[in-house]
Amino acid sequence: MTRRLLLSHLSLILLVLLALEVPFGVFYGRSELSRFSHAAQQSAMTLAAVCEEKMEHGLSADLPDVARDYGRRTHSRVLVTGHEGAVLTDTAARAPVGENLSAEADISTALSGHPAVVTRDGPAPGGEVLFVTVPGGSAATVPCVVRTVYALGPLRARVHTVWLVLGVVGLGVLATVSLIGFALARSITRPVQALERATAQLAEGRITDPPATDHGPPELRRLAASFTRTATRLQHLLQAQQAFSSEVSHQLKTPLTALRLRLENFEPYLAPCAQDSLDQALAEMERLSRMVQGLLALARLEASAISPVAVGLDAVVADRAAVWTAFAEEQGVGITVSGSAGVRVWAVPGALEQIIDNLLSNALRVSPPGTAVTLATVTAQRENGRTPPVAELHVVDQGPGMTEADRARAFDRFWRAPDADHDGTGLGLPVVRRLAHAGGGDVTLEAAPGGGLDAVVRLRCADSHPHRERPVTSADRRGHRSTQSGVGPAGGRP
Structure with a gap:
């Protein structure tokens, strides 16, 4: 929750920064280029006026010196042409004197009496240059044309520096906002976490660390x-x-x-x-x-809130079958044990014994003489294949069985089947289900394939599902022995 609150807060601040800094950076870059172009044009027009005056007084020989002096002061390349576009001087010596440049677009525009300001790619990779071409004079016939060429690298460097400063400022703002947002998020989530811990403690049966009521x-x-x-x-x-x-x-x-x-x-x-x-x-x-x-x-x-412990299922089944064998023989009913060995399941201490006692009591009560009650253990994989397997304990009798409607109601408290004897209390199966749920399992009643009833107890396998074991105290044993005191060979069937 802290991470989500912080991310939402930072996302909002980031959007605000982008909405402010990006337009500002773009506007700054364009305004700097426009200002530089306007200043270069005004300066070139001043140079063109000087060149026009020199030419009017017959001092055209001074044009190279004037151009070089201007180029040194402005860090630019200067080219001057006559009224027909012939080169009079070029500080970079790229165009020889006398070459006619009237066919070039900016020179042609300036000869027609209009200035031209264009940006082109320079000879160096990634280097842009600014061409400022202005006419010398405002008469119908332009006596001369001045072209000044400026490298835009320094200007772009200044713009990139401003972008870098904006980025650093944005990161600084994000870092500051992150600290403030983290503190605010913690002030909100800390009480929630305290409530979560208290809720978990309440689920265990007792709150040892109640949430503070003076924070958040x-x-x-x-x-x-x-x-x-x-x-x-x-x-x-x-x-x-x-x-x-x-x-x-x-x-x-x-x-x-x-x-x-x-x-x-x-x-x-x-x-x-x-x-x-x-x-x-x-x-x-x-x-x-x-x-x-x-x-x-x-x-x-x-x-009670007793944690389950790992119990050997086959050992408990064998022990309870041996206890009930003598009573079953008195009724002429046999007890058969089958299934996997070494299966360990999670169960509340003493619960597995009581579950088997209740189910055996019910099965023997309805089993006719000459039949057998089967205790079978099976390890089954979950349908989705991802969750750990479960161990199934089947208590199968060969009695009259129960209808589907009766099986659906069999776990209701105090409910007994219409044809049941009057000795039952209707609490045996509810106790069985409650004990199975306490260990994370379940119990269902199904129709046996050959007639009768199949009571299926499903418990989590201890070897495949990690669980924190808690030492069983003497109080636990006394409590669960007392829950078994009403179950035995004379137990009731619903």
């Missing part, structure tokens, strides 16, 4: 003050939400546990006909506990 233009000062108030308010809200999540997790666990114990204590005293109602109450109690844990997990995820 008044508009940016007011913007910085408004941003600081807004950021402070947001931090207070985030802190209140985190405090609420922490306190509610303790406040709700105790009464729910006590209520469950009281319901279980009723069992010995209930009639057999009330046993089903007690079981339903305990099931609803269990569902309420899972729902509370899911809500708390979502609240913690939305309030």
Whole structure:
């Protein structure tokens, strides 16, 4: 932004300088040539009058001396002809005495009583000369013609010097304006950069360097003050939400546990006909506990700002498959693991385990006995071919599957499929998506080729996408273990 402001400022000043200096330089060059030509013509007319007087008194022999004296004083070449155009004297000795030059344009014009001022190329390369030819006398018959020739090199040198001075002055003005413009641009962009840093810090969860409200233009000062108030308010809200999540997790666990114990204590005293109602109450109690844990997990995820770390995908998949194998065998369902080895992905600490637990719980809930749940890892290249590849984790079951409309709504909070059992809370898949997004990935539900559902988790490969790793603290591990407390072999399906 500083560079753009400075360039726009300099462009405007450059246009102004060009609009002023170029016309001035052109006008100066033309006026100097005109002044020099007029002075040379007046001087030549004076010389012509002297030559006319010499010739009237029969002193034509003095013409060479007069011409040489004039040429030395004016640094010019002088040529004098008679009334018929014959050369009387030439200080440069280029035209012999007696040669008739009446055929030349300027001599012919002067013999007709009119002066001629022309510019021609000189014998030297790039050298211009000025021809000033005037008649001697104003009578009907011109007694003599005087031609003076001046080299324009010194005049052009003066004009070029003026152009050089104009260029130096223009560069000096541009340099001065650049310093002033840079200072002004910095005074504008410095508060903007401070706001940018503060915004990045706010995105990380906490502002450690708030923007100053006493620098820059008044508009940016007011913007910085408004941003600081807004950021402070947001931090207070985030802190209140985190405090609420922490306190509610303790406040709700105790009464729910006590209520469950009281319901279980009723069992010995209930009639057999009330046993089903007690079981339903305990099931609803269990569902309420899972729902509370899911809500708390979502609240913690939305309030936290933990950086992803590199995780070995195949190792986590193998570990979770081993944990769930015993539960799957009780239902007569197998778990198959396949795919690439050594794949590392970016994920929030503990998130990958919870994602697999939720998806396996859902898959095992709908898998008929005698079928298998497949965990497959695949490395796929992006469609544009320029961005780094991603690792895909497929959790494929052989259950009844879901319609396209149900798959589109499956990630809505508290939504459950119409044919789902009543144990689910509708929070498992929203938690999975939130955890995948926290690591820069995504999750979708697709129809499996042989029937059933294919839950596809796409995560960025750690080996091809540079990312700043942050050490995982014990607080991170405790926080993410607490988000997993409601997921396990008894987890719910939407």
